[in-house]
Amino acid sequence: MGSITLKQVTKNFDEVNVIKPLDLEIKDGEFIVFVGPSGCGKSTLLRMIAGLEDTTSGNIEIDGIDATKTPPAKRGLAMVFQSYALYPHMTVRNNIAFPLKRAKVSPAEIESKIANAAKILNLTDYLDRKPGQLSGGQRQRVAIGRAIVRQPSAFLFDEPLSNLDASLRVNMRLEISELHKSLVTTMIYVTHDQVEAMTMADRIAVFNAGIIEQVGTPLELYKNPVNKFVAGFIGSPKMNFIDAPQNEDANVSCIGIRPEHITLSTEQGTWAGTVGVIEHLGSESFLHINIEGKGTVTVKADGDCPLKYGDSIYLSAPADKVLKFDNNGLTIR
Amino acid sequence: MTIKDSRRSKLIYTIAAWTISGMIFFPILWTLITSFKTEAEAISASPSLYAFDWTLENYRDVLSRSPYFNHFWNSVVISLGSSLLGLLIAVPAAWSMAFVQTKKTKHLLMWMLSTKMLPPVGVLIPIYLLFRDFALLDTKLGLVIVMTLINLPIMVWMLYTYFREIPNEILEASRMDGATIGEEIFHVLLPIALPGIASTLLLNVILSWNEAFWTLILTAANAAPLTAFIASYSSPEGLFYAKLSAASAMAIVPILILGWFSQKQLVRGLSFGAVK
Numbered sequence: 001m002g003s004i005t006l007k008q009v010t011k012n013f014d015e016v017n018v019i020k021p022l023d024l025e026i027k028d029g030e031f032i033v034f035v036g037p038s039g040c041g042k043s044t045l046l047r048m049i050a051g052l053e054d055t056t057s058g059n060i061e062i063d064g065i066d067a068t069k070t071p072p073a074k075r076g077l078a079m080v081f082q083s084y085a086l087y088p089h090m091t092v093r094n095n096i097a098f099p100l101k102r103a104k105v106s107p108a109e110i111e112s113k114i115a116n117a118a119k120i121l122n123l124t125d126y127l128d129r130k131p132g133q134l135s136g137g138q139r140q141r142v143a144i145g146r147a148i149v150r151q152p153s154a155f156l157f158d159e160p161l162s163n164l165d166a167s168l169r170v171n172m173r174l175e176i177s178e179l180h181k182s183l184v185t186t187m188i189y190v191t192h193d194q195v196e197a198m199t200m201a202d203r204i205a206v207f208n209a210g211i212i213e214q215v216g217t218p219l220e221l222y223k224n225p226v227n228k229f230v231a232g233f234i235g236s237p238k239m240n241f242i243d244a245p246q247n248e249d250a251n252v253s254c255i256g257i258r259p260e261h262i263t264l265s266t267e268q269g270t271w272a273g274t275v276g277v278i279e280h281l282g283s284e285s286f287l288h289i290n291i292e293g294k295g296t297v298t299v300k301a302d303g304d305c306p307l308k309y310g311d312s313i314y315l316s317a318p319a320d321k322v323l324k325f326d327n328n329g330l331t332i333r
Numbered sequence: 334m335t336i337k338d339s340r341r342s343k344l345i346y347t348i349a350a351w352t353i354s355g356m357i358f359f360p361i362l363w364t365l366i367t368s369f370k371t372e373a374e375a376i377s378a379s380p381s382l383y384a385f386d387w388t389l390e391n392y393r394d395v396l397s398r399s400p401y402f403n404h405f406w407n408s409v410v411i412s413l414g415s416s417l418l419g420l421l422i423a424v425p426a427a428w429s430m431a432f433v434q435t436k437k438t439k440h441l442l443m444w445m446l447s448t449k450m451l452p453p454v455g456v457l458i459p460i461y462l463l464f465r466d467f468a469l470l471d472t473k474l475g476l477v478i479v480m481t482l483i484n485l486p487i488m489v490w491m492l493y494t495y496f497r498e499i500p501n502e503i504l505e506a507s508r509m510d511g512a513t514i515g516e517e518i519f520h521v522l523l524p525i526a527l528p529g530i531a532s533t534l535l536l537n538v539i540l541s542w543n544e545a546f547w548t549l550i551l552t553a554a555n556a557a558p559l560t561a562f563i564a565s566y567s568s569p570e571g572l573f574y575a576k577l578s579a580a581s582a583m584a585i586v587p588i589l590i591l592g593w594f595s596q597k598q599l600v601r602g603l604s605f606g607a608v609k
Contacts, residue, residue, distance in 0.1 A: 052505050073511040085506035089524040098520075102511035146510065 001063045002153035002186030003028045004049060009058035011044055018044050020210045021058065026154075026188065031180050034190045035197040035233070036207030043158055045207075046190045050079050050156050063153060073102070078147035079156040082163060084139045086131040092118075092142050093127040099150045117145040120179070137168045144179070154186035161196065173200060194234055198222070206230050228329035231256050237286055240297040242271075244324070252324045252332060259286065259300040261321035264307070269314025273297070275307050289313060361585065367578035368392070375574040391579035399562060401583060408558035408584075410473050411548075412541035415480030416534050419488045422481070423533070427492035428518060432504060442493065445486040453483070453546050464551055471553045479551065480541040487540070488533050495529030496522070528598065535595050542588045559584035 004026040011019035019041045026032050034042035047053040049060060051072035060068045067075050078099075086095050093114055100110045118124040121141040131139055140160060147155055157176070161169045177200050180187050191197055197204045198218045205215045206229070214226045218234075225231035231239050237259045244252040263269075264287075273289040276296065285305045290296050299315065307313060324332040367375050369387045374380070395401065430438050460479070461470075469475030499522065507521045523530065545560040552561050563584050566577040592599070 050509060052508070072505075072508045073513070077509070079506070079509045081502045081506060083500055083502050085500065085502040087503065087507070087521055087525075089527075098507070098512075099510035102516065143506075146506075150510070 001028055003063055004154060004186065004188070005059075005061040005064075006045075006049075007059045007061070009045070009048065009060060010056045011041070011048060011053065012056045018210050019048070019056075022210075022212055024205065024212060024215065026186060029184045029186055031177075031187045031189065031200060031202045033197040033201035033204045034188065034207055035194055035204055036192065037233075038192060040207040041210040042190045042192075042205075042207045046079075046156050046158055046188060049188065050077055051075050052079075076153045077156055078150050078152035078154075079158065080140070080143045080147050080160045082159040084131070084136075084143045084163075086139055086142055086146075088131050091128050091130055092123060092134070092145075095131065095142055096145045096149055099146060103150070113149045114145075117149050120148070120182075121145050121175075136164050137172060140164065140172060141175075144176070148179070148183065152185065154188060157187065157189040159191055160189075161191070161193075169196075176200065195236055198234065204234070206233055208233075224331070225323070226331055228254070228256065228325045228331075231323055231325075231331065237298045237300065239323075241325075242291070242294050242297065245270075248324070249332075251326050253327045253329075254325050256323040256325060257297075257317045257321065259298040262297065262299045262315050262317050264299060264301060265314045265316065266312075267314065269316035271315045273313055273315055275309060275311040275313055278305070278307065278309065289315065291315070361589075364578045364581050364585075367575055368582045370575050370578075372573055372575045375578070391575045392583070394576055395566075395579045395583065399565065399580075401562065401580075404557055404559045404562035404584075405587070407473060407476075407552075407556055408542055408560075408587075411476045411480060411556070411558050412538045414473070414477040415484065415541045416537040418477060419481045419485055419537055420530065420534060423485060423488035423492050424518065424523070424530070426489050427496050428522060430489070430493050431496035431499075432501060442490065445489060449483075449486050457550065460547075461550065470551055471555045471557075473556045475551055476548060476556055476558070479547050480544060483544075483547070484537050484540055488537055491533045491536070492526070492529060495526050495533075499525055532598055535591075535599055539588055539592060 006022060006024040008021045008023060009019060010017065010021050022045070034046060036042050044053060048055050051067070051070060055068050058068070059066055062070075062075060062077070087098065090098065096114050096117055097110050100113060105113070114127065115124070118127055121144060123138065123141055123145060126134060126138060126142075131142065134142065140163075143160070160176070161172050164172060173196060176187075176189075180200075189196075189200060201218055203215060203217055204221055206213045206221065208229050214221060214230045216224075221230055221234045225234060228241065232241065235258055239256045239258050240262070241254050241256050244254050248255070271291045271294065273291040276288040276290050278288070279286040280303065283303045285301045285303055287299045287301055287305065287307060288296050289299055297315070301307070326332055366382060368391055369389070370385050371388060371390065374385045430442060464470045464475050467475075469478070503525070504517055504521060507517045512520065542558075543560065545564070548558050548560045549564055552558070557565075563577065563580050566573060566580050
């Protein structure tokens with residue numbers, strides 16, 4: 001079991017209110033990702049769930065039991081840190097064995113659990129090495145190994161891939177997703193990278209300035225963002241926001257169109273623009289097009305797009321793909 | 334800067350370093366040389382660095398006149414005892430200051446350091462009276478307590494500086510792994526901070542070994558360490574420079590040897606945190 005319920009949870013650092021009253025229900029076995037810009041409170045909330053930060057008010061329930069005042073060691077949760085937080089003076093074997101020894105598990109059982117975790121994470125050949133002798137990816141796997149041997153009710157990941165290079169990050173992303181599928185244990189994963197959020201999550205909670213703006217599946221957030229913030233944060237490249245055309249309702253302040261929903265034409269369209277910088281990624285190209293009086297918009301095009309810097313072009317988007325936002329930034333349905 | 338300039342400045346720095354080191358070491362060298370002279374040569378108007386009749390007479394006299402090994406043992410007990418007791422108090426104190434900081438931690442650290450700025454003579458009378466009333470005068474325990482107290486601020490500061498370099502996440506990870514505070518300190522913090530703890534211990538042993546003010550005031554015969562033993566050669570009958578030098582040499586040689594073997598550790602410990 002690993003359901004976690006947050007009820008009106010808040011957190012203050014001195015006078016600063018970093019988490020505003022917040023409710024969230026995380027189901028057993030779910031992979032939920034907390035995503036948001038730096039300083040939005042997502043890591044603080046994760047640390048509150050872990051018990052590493054006190055909760056100013058409200059309740060945190062783990063499997064229906066109030067754990068707000070329970071120390072971290074007694075919550076039955078395991079955490080993987082951004083900096084790996086391995087014990088540098090211990091071998092990989094001892095790092096993984098550390099939580100088991102604290103739980104007074106028998107030596108024979110410790111050995112079998114280490115062997116099992118090492119097999120799952122491809123660490124068998126490195127068990128007698130110290131963390132300093134491992135690569136970043138291997139260290140992160142050790143940190144995950146240390147977490148899984150405890151068989152926690154939930155895993156907490158605090159930006160675990162931020163210190164890895166891009167290609168390794170993609171591999172580790174897949175490994176963590178596979179681990180979730182095989183363990184079917186609740187995972188709470190904090191990241192500021194919306195690509196990680198979209199690719200890994202069952203559900204995403206989008207944070208902004210200490211509140212959760214929206215919780216939903218990746219596609220729900222992509223297709224039906226509740227406001228301009230979520231619309232802009234989810235999706236890569238980010239959504240284009242253009243001032244509302246004059247023929248729109250008075251309460252529409254701006255419209256949002258995703259780069260992949262804009263079509264280009266050399267003959268006609270809703271807006272006329274000039275092609276600026278083009279980013280060629282091989283399979284696709286991102287064009288930055290300047291629309292007179294509206295600013296620059298990003299357009300996703302084919303990899304072999306023939307346009308070049310300075311070309312004149314027309315842009316348009318199907319009506320059902322255009323989101324409308326009011327003066328408060330809320331999506332108009 | 335050209336290679337030539339760089340070589341020249343390196344030469345200048347090397348000469349300056351050797352000159353300063355020589356000036357600092359010269360009194361010790363002079364003491365060692367004098368300890369091998371006769372009393373007459375020691376006070377000669379034209380002293381020589383090497384051209385004299387080398388003798389071990391002073392060492393024989395010193396060893397026969399006073400119980401050197403008793404004083405040596407007292408020095409060992411007092412310096413090691415105070416250092417270990419100090420560590421026992423300083424480690425948890427530095428842990429809480431480094432990892433469980435409050436708004437007042439910085440003030441507390443500054444206040445602790447400020448006690449080192451107080452001239453010891455300022456607290457002489459209350460400490461003497463307390464020692465008298467608790468029957469701690471001329472006891473090794475008494476000196477262990479005093480040495481611990483006077484060096485505690487330095488120990489806490491040094492350990493605090495070391496502990497601050499250890500990522501908090503490692504300790505948090507141990508908490509998540511089910512470690513109690515004691516297990517966190519013993520299994521995680523102390524092994525990682527071992528070089529810092531060794532430096533702190535070493536410095537404290539040296540400071541306690543060399544401390545003379547309190548040892549002269551609070552001891553007579555039973556608990557007198559080597560510093561008091563040297564002072565006993567400044568007698569009412571006059572100064573016996575050669576014997577005093579032999580006594581001094583016998584007092585400083587053990588700590589010089591310790592310092593020589595641990596210099597790398599000491600330098601690292603004292604400069605830790607200064608340059609990242």
